[in-house]
């Protein structure tokens with residue numbers, strides 16, 4: 001069986017969109033017809049080569065999607081044919097299947113336990129969660145990474161509650177989901193920081209009580225002013241650059257502030273360790289500590305109750321053939337929310 005897929009052949013070079021030959025299903029693998037997939041910073045990093053040499057080239061791409069199960073390999077119990085599923089890079093229960101090897105003009109192409117920038121994909125069953133049939137695929141795709149990561153940072157990691165103050169640096173897919181969650185847990189002050197006015201307006205619709213354009217105003221000063229000199233309880237950075245990460249650190253409360261860095265920078269950061277002696281904490285984020293068996297059903301019910309603003313999160317819709325255009329737009333910062341590819 002053949003399918004159309006995005007193939008990353010060389011870092012920094014245009015991604016190739018072409019037909020690849022799919023292998024037959026092995027133990028624990030599932031054949032999914034992808035209906036929608038989100039594009040996140042991880043794939044842009046892979047494309048640019050932010051994290052250096054990529055030993056898996058050439059390989060397929062993508063790690064959040066929604067689709068329909070069209071085939072199951074031996075041993076699969078988590079999903080069945082006909083199920084609508086969310087596909088996520090985060091591991092759930094079930095078999096961790098071997099990674100599939102596709103063929104492109106007779107040449108081997110690598111793929112991870114999940115790849116999604118392709119019409120059909122072979123995915124390990126532990127990366128799939130069944131969802132109700134009435135959830136649109138475009139909305140469901142974002143349950144694979146952006147929403148659980150953003151919401152998980154606030155709910156699972158920060159454990160923010162009523163009245164807490166938060167600063168969220170970066171109003172993209174993950175930042176907006178964090179703001180959405182902060183609003184759901186009745187946080188007090190929710191401050192969004194970005195350099196793009198359109199994104200800040202979007203942040204307001206997701207529940208930000210205050211917005212700061214870092215292009216015009218020093219966010220650290222502005223946050224200190226808003227919090228009467230104290231700094232915020234939780235300072236979250238979703239931008240993979242040193243400056244906003246350092247600003248996020250400096251914006252947290254001296255002794256009870258907690259800083260969560262949810263993006264991987266390609267550069268080193270410079271921090272004053274002194275506040276850590278008084279109690280300021282700093283941590284990274286691995287998908288917002290999401291446990292998909294527990295959290296995806298939770299987000300599905302929030303979605304069904306109209307409490308997750310998924311439609312607003314999707315800012316751009318593309319066809320698979322436009323993949324290089326998407327990466328160009330992402331590099332230029334032209335994508336205000338989440339870009340998705342629809343099949």
Ligand SMILES: [Zn+2]
Pocket residue numbers: 040041042063064145146
């Ligand atoms: Zn992602």
